[in-house]
Amino acid sequence: MKIKIHNGTLLTPYRRIPNGTLLIENGKIVAVSETDLDVSDALEIDAKGYFVAPGFIDIHVHGGGGHDFMDGTEEAFLAIAETHARYGTTALVPTTLTSEKKDLLHTLELYEQAHRHNHRGAQFLGMHLEGPYFAMSQRGAQDPRYIRNPDPAEYLEVLARSASIARWSAAPELEGALEFGRCLRERGIVAALAHTEAVYEEVLEAYENGYNLATHLYSGMLGVTRRHAYRYAGAVESAFLIDGMDVEIIADGIHLPAPLLKLVYKIKGPSRIALITDAMRAAGMPPGESTLGSLKNGLKVIVEDGVAKLPDRTAFAGSVATANQLIRSMIQLAEVPLPEAVEMLTATPARIMGVEKQKGSLTVGKDADVVIFDAEINIQSTLVRGKIVFESTPSGGTQR
Incomplete structure (x- = not known):
């Protein structure tokens, strides 16, 4: 045709x-x-x-349209793909949350099934496992019951069970995390640092061992910090200092206000920034109560002021952004020209995910x-x- x-x-x-x-x-x-x-x-x-x-490429999305990829149904996968297509997304990377291993493996199995039947929404580019190898102090809205250090017996089993894992986010300072990063790199899987207490020396070593992307920069990581009166550059400054490290940002104008959007753009430039929604199930839905993660054992949240919050309102719990909103925020708040804003949601994420010859x-x-x-x-x-x-x-x- x-x-x-x-x-x-x-x-x-x-x-x-x-x-x-x-x-x-x-x-x-x-x-x-x-x-x-x-x-x-x-x-x-x-x-x-x-x-x-070019169609927008969202490399970090949990849900939308009232569904989450952790719901455990093929219907959820397909409905999320259709929801985000309404906002210009033509390809996305379904993202998990920390969970029991059996739920993670079930989600990976569903991905294979849904991928074959996904004909009316944004195309899937492989799964993103967000956790469970995180720093407890930087967990954000991730469920603390499932957070742990990298375990080779566990992650090798997961990798053996699924060939659909495209990226995996972890805290690189944890015991065993460098070995984990090398394991991912050997398999062509994007290793990303996230929910981490790492400082510059640890991030640099992580970069040398495969971690080449910073997951939702600023969120779930340290900026400049003190340890025993001495100042250290955190993961944020490390991502700025390491020229070859890519970053992704939740450019909804809420997770990062205008000055930070401008700063990231000024330092990293459009070729190193991927705009992401990090959208949870309430994206494309009206405000009110919602659930982060699985309906079975997920976390209750409140959606108000254009963002999902923990019930006590002490922290954000994922965004409800859509891809077109990211472009709008970068233009209106960060004063970025339209072609560069589009690049950060097309060509750059395509390169990060290794699909630049087909998309972007x-x-x-x-x-x-x-x-x-x-x-x-x-x-x-x-x-x-x-x-x-x-x-x-x-x-x-x-x-x-």
Whole structure:
């Protein structure tokens, strides 16, 4: 099937193309043109002067639309994928929380099943295991009952049971964590530091042993800290100092206010920053009571002021952001140009996850993951591998 998207401003890795044309065939981009193309037998989509960009890639998301990946059902996986596609996400990395091993293994099995049946939402890029190897003092909303040090017998069993693990987050200062990082690196799995008390010397050693991504920078990690009157650079400053380390940020404007969004952008630049939602089940839902993690044994939270909070309101408990909100925040709060904001939610996360040859830019030969949005970053259409999965005002296009 051919699809022609025209009359829009194309955002390519190199330039803006006003009144450009994007031609899609068999799920791939086959032409990116400055002029209108006369194509027969194509479904035509009029972009109506809006922006046409690569689909958004969210590499850290727990849920949405009232569902969580830890719910233990295929329905939850598929509903989350469809929910986030409405906000421009065309690919995502389902993320777990600390849990019992049997629940984790069940979630990994469900991933395989849901991945095969996921035809109406954002594509899955593999699982992200967030925990359970964390520093207890930096656990945030992670359940303390399941937090522990890396155990080779355990993680080798998990890795043997599933080939779908794409990234794993852990605190690198824990006993056994460096060996764990090397194990992940050998298997081509992204090792990320998270929920950690590590200081610069420990982060640098972790980086040398495979940890090349900082999970939700600032959240669940130390900044400058004192130990016996001496100051140490925390994980935040370490991520800034290590040029080759990538960072992800929850750019909802709440987890990180405007000054911090500006600071991260100024130091790391768009090629090292991935915007993430870290969304829990309440994303795309009205405010009120919700549950972080599994409905069976998850944590009760309150959604208000655009964020999920612990019931006593002492800490955030995950975001309810959607991908288009991240772009909007970076433009409006951090004063980042639109192409760079888009890069941080497309090309950069694609590279981090090792799918840059297939996704992340409007380039001939890549998957036709495309999003059309207006100047306020309201999503008009989302296409996943050339299939329309969302239209704000369904028209079906016109056939020529």
